[in-house]
Amino acid sequence: MGTPASIRSVEPVSQADAEAWHEVVTASMAEDLPDVPPPPGAQAHARLTGPRLGTRLLTWFAYEDDGRGHSRAVGAATLCLFDRAGQEHLAEVELYVRPDARRRGTGTELLSAVVAAAVSAGRRSLIAEVPACTAAEFFCVRHGFRRALTLHHLLLPLSEVHRGWLDELTAAERPGYRAAEWNGTAPDALADACAAAKNAMNDMPTGDLDHGTVAWDAERLRAMAAVVTGRGDTLLTVAAVHGDGTGGGTGDGAAEIAGFTEVVIPGGTAARAQQYDTAVVPAHRGHGLGLWLKAQMLRRLHDEYPQVTEVETDNAADNTHMLAVNEQLGFRRLRTTYEYQLALTEREEPA
Ligand SMILES: CC(C)(COP(=O)(O)OP(=O)(O)OC[C@H]1O[C@@H](n2cnc3c(N)ncnc32)[C@H](O)[C@@H]1OP(=O)(O)O)[C@@H](O)C(=O)NCCC(=O)NCCS
Numbered sequence: 001m002g003t004p005a006s007i008r009s010v011e012p013v014s015q016a017d018a019e020a021w022h023e024v025v026t027a028s029m030a031e032d033l034p035d036v037p038p039p040p041g042a043q044a045h046a047r048l049t050g051p052r053l054g055t056r057l058l059t060w061f062a063y064e065d066d067g068r069g070h071s072r073a074v075g076a077a078t079l080c081l082f083d084r085a086g087q088e089h090l091a092e093v094e095l096y097v098r099p100d101a102r103r104r105g106t107g108t109e110l111l112s113a114v115v116a117a118a119v120s121a122g123r124r125s126l127i128a129e130v131p132a133c134t135a136a137e138f139f140c141v142r143h144g145f146r147r148a149l150t151l152h153h154l155l156l157p158l159s160e161v162h163r164g165w166l167d168e169l170t171a172a173e174r175p176g177y178r179a180a181e182w183n184g185t186a187p188d189a190l191a192d193a194c195a196a197a198k199n200a201m202n203d204m205p206t207g208d209l210d211h212g213t214v215a216w217d218a219e220r221l222r223a224m225a226a227v228v229t230g231r232g233d234t235l236l237t238v239a240a241v242h243g244d245g246t247g248g249g250t251g252d253g254a255a256e257i258a259g260f261t262e263v264v265i266p267g268g269t270a271a272r273a274q275q276y277d278t279a280v281v282p283a284h285r286g287h288g289l290g291l292w293l294k295a296q297m298l299r300r301l302h303d304e305y306p307q308v309t310e311v312e313t314d315n316a317a318d319n320t321h322m323l324a325v326n327e328q329l330g331f332r333r334l335r336t337t338y339e340y341q342l343a344l345t346e347r348e349e350p351a
Pocket residue numbers: 028032093094095096097098101102103104105106107108109128129130131134135136137138139140142
């Protein structure tokens with residue numbers, strides 16, 4: 001069985017480290033989530049070295065010696081530290097142990113290293129997204145995490161969505177609104193309006209999660225698009241523009257964005273697209289814009305990205321409006337995950 005695992009923090013993450021991480025994650029997911037495709041191996045290095053906008057990522061490995069002088073990575077953990085204003089209290093852990101190395105304390109050792117780093121970075125909350133009814137739930141409860149939010153993951157096979165039906169949904173009159181769409185960064189004339197609409201995401205249901213709020217502006221919006229496209233993904237947006245858009249002769253300058261929906265195609269070529277944010281600004285709710293926008297997006301995928309065969313999304317269990325829109329479009333329940341949260345400030349510091 002070998003000696004106990006040794007935990008090492010890795011900085012910078014090399015290509016070989018990224019391959020080891022990918023191997024651990026793939027073996028772990030095959031055990032707990034056999035129907036979920038593991039993250040693409042080709043993107044592993046970019047994922048570990050190019051974190052999400054306004055975050056830092058720290059990485060640890062657990063190595064075991066097989067007693068014949070060979071060491072192999074049996075576990076891996078990442079800690080995402082959110083540095084953006086409004087979320088500086090927050091950190092998120094992802095932790096995996098190979099199935100053949102579990103129940104020997106390796107997960108616990110990795111978590112200790114992660115918690116120590118989160119505490120020394122001044123964080124008060126550590127969150128972890130955990131698949132329902134798996135070992136990770138027992139592990140989290142054992143380590144004092146509390147369940148804070150239920151997320152339903154949904155999948156829409158595009159072959160089941162009739163193109164004619166999408167035409168009908170998108171052709172329906174929305175007086176006062178017109179659709180705008182783009183790939184990557186928002187057009188300059190709409191960037192401020194789009195950032196204002198992004199702030200509508202701040203009232204998304206987040207259960208008991210200590211999630212904080214993030215203020216968007218045009219600069220942050222451009223930076224977010226740069227991060228997504230920089231790692232090779234395609235970012236598509238469809239927006240509902242309100243107003244005549246003449247802006248007193250300045251094009252879209254006076255237009256307001258009433259709502260938007262974003263989809264990402266991993267690597268630009270993946271068959272499974274990922275839904276990102278969708279929001280309708282409070283003053284424009286109740287006009288069916290959510291369904292209209294998402295139908296526009298599906299039509300766009302159908303026409304312009306025929307290699308995309310399915311779209312995955314997740315919704316908080318109490319986000320009844322978004323769930324209703326998705327069910328109307330044909331999304332089906334895939335699986336459930338929970339956001340678990342550990343209050344770091346309640347932990348007793350060693351004497
Ligand atoms: C969760 C996970 C990291 C635990 O790794 P591990 O090395 O087996 O964890 P440990 O050996 O340190 O377990 C610590 C305690 O957690 C609990 N626990 C862990 N797995 C359990 C299981 N399958 N059933 C019941 N309790 C379990 C036990 O209390 C255990 O202590 P014990 O073995 O003395 O009874 C591992 O199962 C895994 O990789 N799961 C898939 C990845 C995942 O979902 N990660 C999300 C969490 S961030």
